[in-house]
Amino acid sequence: MKKELRDYIIDIPDFPKPGIIFRDVTGILDSAEGLQLAIEELKKLLDGVEFDVIAGAESRGFIFGTPLAYELKKIFVPIRKKGKLPRATIEKSYDLEYGQATIELHKDSIKPGQKVVLIDDLIATGGTMEASAKLIEELGGEVVKMIFLIELEGLGGRKVLEGYDVASVVKYPDK
Numbered sequence: 001m002k003k004e005l006r007d008y009i010i011d012i013p014d015f016p017k018p019g020i021i022f023r024d025v026t027g028i029l030d031s032a033e034g035l036q037l038a039i040e041e042l043k044k045l046l047d048g049v050e051f052d053v054i055a056g057a058e059s060r061g062f063i064f065g066t067p068l069a070y071e072l073k074k075i076f077v078p079i080r081k082k083g084k085l086p087r088a089t090i091e092k093s094y095d096l097e098y099g100q101a102t103i104e105l106h107k108d109s110i111k112p113g114q115k116v117v118l119i120d121d122l123i124a125t126g127g128t129m130e131a132s133a134k135l136i137e138e139l140g141g142e143v144v145k146m147i148f149l150i151e152l153e154g155l156g157g158r159k160v161l162e163g164y165d166v167a168s169v170v171k172y173p174d175k
Contacts, residue, residue: 005041006170008034009150023150023172025060025121038149038169039067042119045147045167046072051115053077055136057103057128058084060121064149068119077109077116079132090138094131103128105135112140122150123168126157133164 008031012022028034042064055077056065062078069076082091082102089104110116116136118129123146133143143164151158151168158166 003033003037005034005037005149008037009170021172021174023122023152025149028149029063035067038064039071041169042068042147042149043071045169046117046145049117049145051117051144053110053114053116053141055079055105055110055116055118055132057118057120057132061119064121065119074117077105079103079105079135090135092131092135092138094127096127097125101128103131103135105139107139110136110139110141114141115144116141118143118146120148122152123148123157123161123166124152124155126155126160129157129164130160133161 008028010024010027012024015022028038054065054069054074056062057079058081066076080103082104085104085106088107090107091102091104093100093102118132120129123129129146136143145165146161148168149170151171153171154174
């Protein structure tokens with residue numbers, strides 16, 4: 001029987017706190033077949049989408065975005081945590097469950113008019129992707145799609161990203 005991507009995701013109960021089920025993507029990375037399947041499934045989400053750039057959020061957006069960019073012959077742009085990029089940057093802060101985070105992009109990483117696909121491993125509350133999209137738009141790029149391996153539907157991230165084309169491979173109805 002052929003495995004599905006969901007079969008490679010490891011559920012870790014009560015992490016990082018009681019009542020939370022952590023959806024661990026390292027089970028995908030532990031398997032050559034799992035990684036190949038993940039990239040193939042993400043690629044399917046981009047069928048018919050015209051774009052120039054794949055931008056991925058640190059750090060798991062890098063893991064899945066870079067091979068996808070390679071496969072589709074696109075450039076890859078890293079969206080990093082504050083203080084990690086060496087050239088001139090723009091930044092955006094956003095709220096987390098327990099505080100704030102700030103992400104950055106090189107000022108010259110997106111050219112005006114470029115069509116951008118944003119990628120991350122998981123959509124939960126949508127804060128990281130919303131901030132990422134605002135950075136892309138500030139540089140004159142257009143976010144044409146946001147793709148994720150996993151969607152935690154119970155956390156409402158899709159609602160935060162209303163107005164964007166959002167797609168995910170595996171959906172969990174809970175948090």
